[in-house]
Amino acid sequence: MSVHVPMAVDSRTRSEIEADVVADYRASSPRSAALHEAARKVMPGGDTRTVAFHAPYPLAVAEGQGCRIQDADGRTYIDLLNNYTSLIHGHGHPGVVAAVSAHLPTGTAFPAPNEAQTKLAEIIVDRVASVDMVRFCNSGTEAVMNALRAARAFTGRELVIKMEGGYHGTYDDVEVSVHPDPRDPASGPDHAPIGVVGTRGVPRNTTENVIVTPMNDVDAVSRLMRERGDEVAALIVEPVMGSAGMLPADHAFLEALRALTLEHGALLIFDEVMSFRLEAGGVQEHYRVRPDLTTFAKIIGGGFPVGGFGGRASVMEQFDPLGPTPLWQSGTFNGNLITMAAGVAAMEAYPPSEVARINALGERLRSGLRDTLAENDVEATVTGYGSFAGVHLGAREVRSYRDAAAVDKGLARLLHLTLLLEGVYAAPRLMMCTSTAMNEKTIDDVLAAFGRAVNGIRPALAA
Ligand SMILES: Cc1ncc(COP(=O)(O)O)c(C=O)c1O
Numbered sequence: 001m002s003v004h005v006p007m008a009v010d011s012r013t014r015s016e017i018e019a020d021v022v023a024d025y026r027a028s029s030p031r032s033a034a035l036h037e038a039a040r041k042v043m044p045g046g047d048t049r050t051v052a053f054h055a056p057y058p059l060a061v062a063e064g065q066g067c068r069i070q071d072a073d074g075r076t077y078i079d080l081l082n083n084y085t086s087l088i089h090g091h092g093h094p095g096v097v098a099a100v101s102a103h104l105p106t107g108t109a110f111p112a113p114n115e116a117q118t119k120l121a122e123i124i125v126d127r128v129a130s131v132d133m134v135r136f137c138n139s140g141t142e143a144v145m146n147a148l149r150a151a152r153a154f155t156g157r158e159l160v161i162k163m164e165g166g167y168h169g170t171y172d173d174v175e176v177s178v179h180p181d182p183r184d185p186a187s188g189p190d191h192a193p194i195g196v197v198g199t200r201g202v203p204r205n206t207t208e209n210v211i212v213t214p215m216n217d218v219d220a221v222s223r224l225m226r227e228r229g230d231e232v233a234a235l236i237v238e239p240v241m242g243s244a245g246m247l248p249a250d251h252a253f254l255e256a257l258r259a260l261t262l263e264h265g266a267l268l269i270f271d272e273v274m275s276f277r278l279e280a281g282g283v284q285e286h287y288r289v290r291p292d293l294t295t296f297a298k299i300i301g302g303g304f305p306v307g308g309f310g311g312r313a314s315v316m317e318q319f320d321p322l323g324p325t326p327l328w329q330s331g332t333f334n335g336n337l338i339t340m341a342a343g344v345a346a347m348e349a350y351p352p353s354e355v356a357r358i359n360a361l362g363e364r365l366r367s368g369l370r371d372t373l374a375e376n377d378v379e380a381t382v383t384g385y386g387s388f389a390g391v392h393l394g395a396r397e398v399r400s401y402r403d404a405a406a407v408d409k410g411l412a413r414l415l416h417l418t419l420l421l422e423g424v425y426a427a428p429r430l431m432m433c434t435s436t437a438m439n440e441k442t443i444d445d446v447l448a449a450f451g452r453a454v455n456g457i458r459p460a461l462a463a
Pocket residue numbers: 084138139140141142144167168169170238242243271272273274297298306307
């Protein structure tokens with residue numbers, strides 16, 4: 001479904017529209033503004049999660065139920081972000097609530113194994129064909145860090161290849177070319193990008209051990225592997241790039257990565273922190289490519305902090321504490337009862353039928369977004385797969401990180417604030433996802449709001 005609201009003549013300039021939207025936003029969120037001011041005194045910028053921050057200040061969220069959340073001023077929103085794709089069931093899922101509540105009075109974390117750990121590990125091993133064994137940690141960042149450590153230990157090599165624009169968390173080694181500016185000559189040309197450290201504070205020599213290649217460019221990665229393949233410990237890739245803009249890999253590219261890593265004795269790591277939700281066995285099931293290692297997080301914790309990594313027994317067995325020279329992987333809250341119990345409940349409530357249902361909702365969302373944008377004469381690309389959607393405003397068709405990086409970010413932020421005013425909660429970069437708490441009516445409500453938002457700022461979008 002799409003919505004086309006006939007436009008009254010609106011002669012405002014883009015900056016007038018931006019000023020109006022920000023004024024409306026401020027007027028509708030005084031409590032969030034006050035909370036932000038208080039937070040600024042004790043946290044830099046009043047923030048503790050850079051990706052979720054946006055100007056003038058983010059809404060403080062007070063509570064959520066199902067697919068709806070409520071801000072500190074009592075306004076409700078359809079939650080189309082689900083804590084950056086991690087809340088597969090939205091908020092307050094009864095199964096998750098019951099599982100967690102059962103443990104709260106009797107202890108949440110012990111330095112000891114528990115039944116729920118094994119259960120969650122069994123669920124992952126049963127679902128993901130390439131995973132024989134798994135271990136848990138507390139974030140996707142840690143999952144990636146441990147997977148790279150495992151690969152380096154297994155191969156005795158240090159070099160890692162990642163995709164330009166690939167996001168794998170905030171571990172120093174993967175903070176290379178996450179959001180490089182393609183216009184900066186330091187980033188190199190399109191088909192031979194040069195790794196650049198993503199944030200100050202990461203050692204500059206990180207780029208000696210971590211190099212980049214463009215997603216979906218078989219020639220470029222083949223060339224790189226011909227030149228340096230025998231030094232490569234691991235090639236890490238998100239099969240659907242999330243942070244870069246919900247950009248699915250080409251089948252042929254992932255197949256080429258598998259062949260090249262096998263040829264050169266390097267390990268292939270699929271970062272499925274985000275994409276695991278896209279098929280019951282992870283999106284690798286759809287691509288029919290088996291990596292050596294897979295990283296997990298987000299949905300497997302049922303709404304609690306989590307990470308996991310797993311794969312071939314021969315690689316994972318390096319962590320066996322009874323082995324001759326075990327790899328170290330520890331964490332105070334690894335496998336804690338609350339996260340594990342919530343994860344088991346969340347995964348049990350996410351059978352293949354539910355995966356298919358919310359993927360179909362994702363398709364309904366993407367096609368409705370495309371129709372609404374086209375009917376309002378707004379040039380844009382809508383990307384995604386399954387339950388994911390990304391909106392990229394501008395004439396340039398978005399197929400790669402460099403395409404996505406070229407879009408007008410200010411325009412995306414303007415549409416994001418306007419969507420909030422219309423009751424839809426998406427990421428500031430216009431990333432969206434569906435959840436099992438939604439149905440077709442929810443998506444139609446989102447599309448109606450999206451139509452109003454687009455129409456409300458149309459002169460800015462069409463400029
Ligand atoms: C593909 C991918 N890998 C790793 C991470 C890092 O996970 P976390 O935020 O749990 O550290 C993310 C987070 O969004 C991600 O999308």
